[in-house]
Amino acid sequence: MTAQILDGKALAQQFEEEMRERVEALKAKAGGRTPILATILVGADPASATYVKMKGNACHRVGMESVAIELPETTTTEQLLAKIDELNNNPDVHGILLQHPVPAQIDERACFDAISLEKDVDGVTCLGFGRMSMGEAAYGCATPKGIMRLLEHYQVKLEGKHAVVVGRSAILGKPMAMMMLEANATVTICHSRTQNLPELIKQADIVVGAVGKPEFIKAEWIKDGAVVVDAGYHPQKCGDIELAPLLDRVSAYTPVPGGVGPMTINTLIFQTLQSGEKALG
Ligand SMILES: NC(=O)C1=CN([C@@H]2O[C@H](COP(=O)(O)OP(=O)(O)OC[C@H]3O[C@@H](n4cnc5c(N)ncnc54)[C@H](OP(=O)(O)O)[C@@H]3O)[C@@H](O)[C@H]2O)C=CC1
Numbered sequence: 001m002t003a004q005i006l007d008g009k010a011l012a013q014q015f016e017e018e019m020r021e022r023v024e025a026l027k028a029k030a031g032g033r034t035p036i037l038a039t040i041l042v043g044a045d046p047a048s049a050t051y052v053k054m055k056g057n058a059c060h061r062v063g064m065e066s067v068a069i070e071l072p073e074t075t076t077t078e079q080l081l082a083k084i085d086e087l088n089n090n091p092d093v094h095g096i097l098l099q100h101p102v103p104a105q106i107d108e109r110a111c112f113d114a115i116s117l118e119k120d121v122d123g124v125t126c127l128g129f130g131r132m133s134m135g136e137a138a139y140g141c142a143t144p145k146g147i148m149r150l151l152e153h154y155q156v157k158l159e160g161k162h163a164v165v166v167g168r169s170a171i172l173g174k175p176m177a178m179m180m181l182e183a184n185a186t187v188t189i190c191h192s193r194t195q196n197l198p199e200l201i202k203q204a205d206i207v208v209g210a211v212g213k214p215e216f217i218k219a220e221w222i223k224d225g226a227v228v229v230d231a232g233y234h235p236q237k238c239g240d241i242e243l244a245p246l247l248d249r250v251s252a253y254t255p256v257p258g259g260v261g262p263m264t265i266n267t268l269i270f271q272t273l274q275s276g277e278k279a280l281g
């Protein structure tokens, strides 16, 4: 079997071309104004700084603007909340990204939830999650929504399929599971206390790896013909799933890199454009 490559990098590029035209059209209508994404980075973790820079760069490639806010490692919850409040009230800002993780002294959940629903283009608020889970309109959480857009483009059907999501974090596993449930998959969510992980994964038509441990999910746990989505990303340029032995016996897979990561960024900027269109269009 030749597996289909779910090429997130190519799809993100194609979407960027389409977005560039939409940004131009919006600018023409809005007297030269463009959608603006505000990114907030707290502390100086080099990997986080790189991701935030990539997000700003993606905005610029499609003709949108970004403002990068950098706060010191010692920032308090109150200081971060004040900054978010300021951005919520700034009519020039259409989307707010608070890069995860923030330093331990900060109440990250309180700060995510302070982002107003209209500007939550990264889909991190409880309100947005709840609305999405109930099938109401809300921006999706960027990584799982990016995965859904990738699966949709490649016409991977979810209805009636058994999806096994390994991981239940607030910005990846949990919203992923709810999105797949909304798409009428039968969803199993696994986590660190799950007892029979290999047997559960064996039953999966679609496996999503969101564990945060390099090649933790073994190839031999995955059934022939499954669709493999690897959200993990590690410095050694591998994901959470042992991919190499699977290439000739699964039906489709996301490469690492070039799969989920580019779709995360594309979804963030796409939702920023949508927010900008609502405000300016
Ligand atoms: N490409 C992209 O755009 C993005 C990639 N990532 C990558 O995705 C991966 C996951 O990220 P994230 O969700 O933020 O990570 P977290 O560390 O927040 O969550 C990891 C999840 O995996 C579960 N887990 C840990 N160990 C095991 C185990 N032995 N068996 C089963 N489940 C386990 C945890 O369970 P429990 O809840 O019980 O602790 C937890 O729910 C990372 O590699 C990260 O780099 C993340 C975000 C975006």
Ligand SMILES: Nc1nc(=O)c2c([nH]1)NC[C@@H]1CN(c3ccc(C(=O)N[C@@H](CCC(=O)O)C(=O)O)cc3)C=[N+]21
Pocket: 051, 097, 098, 099, 100, 101, 122, 124, 142, 143, 171, 233, 256, 257, 258, 259, 260, 261, 262, 264, 265
């Ligand atoms: N509030 C918040 N929202 C996020 O969406 C968020 C976050 N915090 N914190 C960290 C994670 C991580 N993340 C990635 C985005 C893109 C790539 C990406 O594009 N990766 C490239 C490779 C990049 C490289 O070469 O290093 C790829 O997979 O092809 C990876 C990881 C978003 N995250």
